[in-house]
Amino acid sequence: MILTPFEWTIAKRYMMPGRGETFIxxxxxxxxxAVMLGVAALIIVMSVMNGFRAELFDKIVGLNGHAIVQAYxxxxxxxxxxxxxxRETPGVVSASPLIEAPTFLTFNGRSAGVQVRGNTQQDIAELAPNVLIGNLSRITPESGRVAIGVRLAENLGARVGDVITIFNVQGRPTPFGTVPRQVGYEVAAIFEVGVFDYDEAFVIMPIKDAQTLMLTGDTIGMIEVTTTDPDKVGEILAPVKASLEGQAQVSDWKTINASLFEALAVERVAMFVVLSIIVLVAVFNILSSLIMLVRAKTRDIAILRTMGATRRSLMKIFVTTGFVVGALGTVAGIALGFTFLFFRQSIVQGIQFVTGIELWDPSIRFLSELPSRTDPWEVLTISVLALVLSFLATLYPALKAASTDPVQVLRYE
Structure with missing residues (x-):
């Protein structure tokens, strides 16, 4: 829709109402x-939801792989x-033996339920970017050293160099009954994965030390598998699942965390629908303002018609007037949304400081910080949605303006 200089001049005049039109x-x-806030809210919420899913996926898969092969x-x-x-299955990038068992530990009179995890040296070394204090290279087989999560360290009051005692409740049988096995380990490193449950419960040690602690001999509990495409992990590992039927089960990340990711998907759709209503309400504001503008400019419209302005020209003028409001609101909303996302953690901390309320509790939210990952296609979809709704809102007032009968308006002038 291209405007002539005349149409653009009138449209600009109506975009800036004069004296006596303050209310319009x-x-x-x-x-x-309203359009700005609606667009910004949609971009912020969808980016946070995407970030939440992506961060959870990266951290959970980074620690557990794309799938687990676990024996009955x-x-x-x-x-x-x-x-x-x-490892020889097409599509498998890596596979590592793993031992994981629930137990409990004590330190300085404090105790906690933990998840002992026995990893290969390579897998332990890959945890290096998450280490806050200490050195993973000191954790070697039979060294008597382990790494613990930062939340677990805070709960116990343990630091690097302290010795914690880990129990195996199965223990060994004696004439006096089963005596739990207890072994002291030096804390060599403290890590933060970013998932609250892992940081609060995981104790990482070499797989040989885990075998000794859990009295499993030369056996393992599971195999951690990473594939070329996490979304096709089921198809890639189908031959393995068929081969090990009756001996072991293959559980991929979708199955293990099905309830969590399904809940996120449902919430994501629900939030998009609910927040889209905000944009719709804003569009109704554009509709009402244009209707008032048309009513206020009825005499002007009649004069323009007598001067030769066509119905098409009047349609274009009022559609442009309303659409520009929606377009400016959309652009401002995009800018506001990205600004909020850039400073999101500072904003959350500021609100917490002012209100005294903890908005982001890691024990409830799983992650340590408010995540964000913006999808350009989603931003484009939100922008198009706002612009299309704004355009549709201008049609009725523009049609009313174009259908004005100059004879009826000016007959008593």
Whole structure:
């Protein structure tokens, strides 16, 4: 829709109402602000939801791989053969033996339920970017050293160099009954994965030390698998699942965390629908402001018609007047949304400081910080949605303006 110089001049005049039209200008300003806030809210919420899913996926998959091969009964005896078979499966990037068992530990009179995790040296070394204090290179087989999560360290009051005692409740049978096995380990490193449950419960040690602690001999509990495409992990590992049927089960990240990611997907759709209503309400403001503008400019419209202005020209003038409000609100909303996302953590901390209320509790939100990941296609979709709704809102007032009968308006002038 290309405007002639005449049409653009009239449209600009109507975008800036003159004396006595303050109320119309106020409604138009409110409309612009409402579109801005609606677009910004959609961009912020969708980016945070995307970031939440992406961060959870990265951290959970980074620690657990894309899939887990776990034997029935919790022990894989011929694990070397199974491991070799998994590694030779097309689409598998890596596969590592793993031991994971729930137990508890004590330190200075404090105790906590923990998840002991026995990893290979390579897997332990990959945890290096998450280490806050200490050195993972000191954690070697039979060194008696472990790494613990930062939340667990805070709960126990443990620091690097302290010795914690880990129990295996199964223990060994004696004439006096089963005595729990307890082993002291030096804390060599404290890490933060960023997922609250992991940082609060995980104790990382070499796989050989975990075998000794849990009295499993030369067996492992599971095999951690990473594939080329996490979204096709089920298809990639289908041959392994068929081969190990009756011996072990293959659980991918979708199955293990199904309830969490499904809840996120449902909430994401629900939030988009609910927040889209804000944009719709803002568009109704544009509609009402244009209707008032048309009523206020009825005499002007009649004069323009007598001077030769066509109905098409009047349609274009009023559509442009309303659409520009929606377009400016959309651009301002995008800018506001990105600004909020850039300073999101500072804003959350500021609100917490002012209100005294903890808005982001890691024990509830899983992650340590408010995440964000903006999808350009989603931003484009939100922008197009706002612009299309703004355009549709201008059609009725523009049609009313174009259908004005100059004879009826000016007959008594």
């Amino acid at each position: 200008a106020l409604v138009a300003g409110i409309s612009l602000a 009964g919790g022990r894989i005896d011929n694990w070397e053969e199974v491991l070799q078979e998994v």
